[in-house]
Amino acid sequence: MADANIRIPEEAKDRLAAIAAAEGLSLRAYLARLAETLLTPAERAERAERARAALQDWNGYAPTPSEQQELDTELDRRLAEARGR
Numbered sequence: 001m002a003d004a005n006i007r008i009p010e011e012a013k014d015r016l017a018a019i020a021a022a023e024g025l026s027l028r029a030y031l032a033r034l035a036e037t038l039l040t041p042a043e044r045a046e047r048a049e050r051a052r053a054a055l056q057d058w059n060g061y062a063p064t065p066s067e068q069q070e071l072d073t074e075l076d077r078r079l080a081e082a083r084g085r
Contacts, residue, residue, distance in 0.1 A: 003028075 020030030056062045
């Protein structure tokens with residue numbers, strides 16, 4: 001596997017290296033594992049669409065775009081409230 005150079009602030013590199021070391025990994029191994037566990041925006045959208053389809057198949061739940069926006073707004077409000085505690 002070819003290596004790549006990535007430029008990040010020294011503080012970020014040091015933090016990631018400390019996290020990796022605490023898990024018994026090199027920074028290289030930690031970043032490779034991290035990349036394998038995170039989803040791209042396209043993967044997240046695909047997974048969300050599959051979840052919506054499964055929910056609709058299971059119980060017929062199919063919110064309209066405006067209902068979805070209202071639910072998203074309410075979730076954002078609740079998350080902000082929880083962070084403020």
